[in-house]
Structure formats: structure tokens, C-alpha cells
Amino acid sequence: MAKTFRFELVTPEKAQGGFDAEFAALPAHEGEMGVLPGHEPYLAMLRPGEVRVTVPGGEIRRYAVSGGFAEVTPKGVDLFAETAEMAGEIDAERARAALERSKAELARKTLDPLTLAQAEAAFQRASIRLKVAEIARRHGRKQVK
DSSP, X not given: OOSOEEEEEEOSSOEEEEEEXXXXXXXXXXXXXXXXXXXXXXXXXXXXEEEEEEOTTSOEEEEEEEEEEEEEETTEEEEEESOEEEGGGOOHHHHHHHHHHHHHHHHOSOOOHHXXXXXXXXXXXXXXXXXXXXXXXXXXXXXXX
């Protein structure tokens, strides 16, 4: 059995690049999903959250994603995300400011349904970006490109 699989991350803006991985944790809609080499075929809808990928040598790559889907095959994972940012590229202060703006918007009493949905999505994106950046900082691991 293979010890690695191919991990590909694609967003509408760009392909983040593919690389060999030993393990991936995905924020599936039903809950966190772990993937090892040789995984059975599966199609998972993703919720906003953190993607963690362990590469050979033990380095962990962390990404903040805002939804999408993943196609898992025995040969690898193709992750198609609405947005994805590597933890080391997240500007924590900018994420914190976005979180505060979305909190203020949600606190308004008169929001139409569309504005409410947009504010909730912005709050969730900012929360996840901040969480992923802080986890990476706490772990003190340099992110691999």
C-alpha cells in the first residue's frame, strides 16, 4: 500500500498546487473527515473550516477554506474550494478587523435577509481565517509552500 497520496487544491482564482501527502483532515459538511492513502472513493461537501495536510517529514500545511467540495479517490484528494488561504499567508489583523465589521453588521436591528446572510458568511470566513492563523502561530511551525 502506498504511503502517500496526491493532494490538489483548486480555487476559482488559481490552483494552489499539488503535492504528496500522508494525511488530510477536511471540514466535511457531516463533520471532520480524515483521509489516508488508499481511501475509498468519496465525494464530500465542505463547510467553511480548516484543512490540515501532513506531508512526508511530518510538516503540517494548514488552510482556511470557505466551503466547496472534495473528491477523494484511492490515488488522492482533489479539493475544490470557494476560497482557500494558507495559514502563513493570512493577515491576522485584517481578519480580526473583518470579524469586528461583520459583528457590527450582525448587531444591526434592521437587516434584510440577503444582507443578514452576507454578514453571517463574512463573520464565519473571518472567524475561520483568524482561528487557522492563530493555530499555526501557536504551533510555531513554519508553513511549507
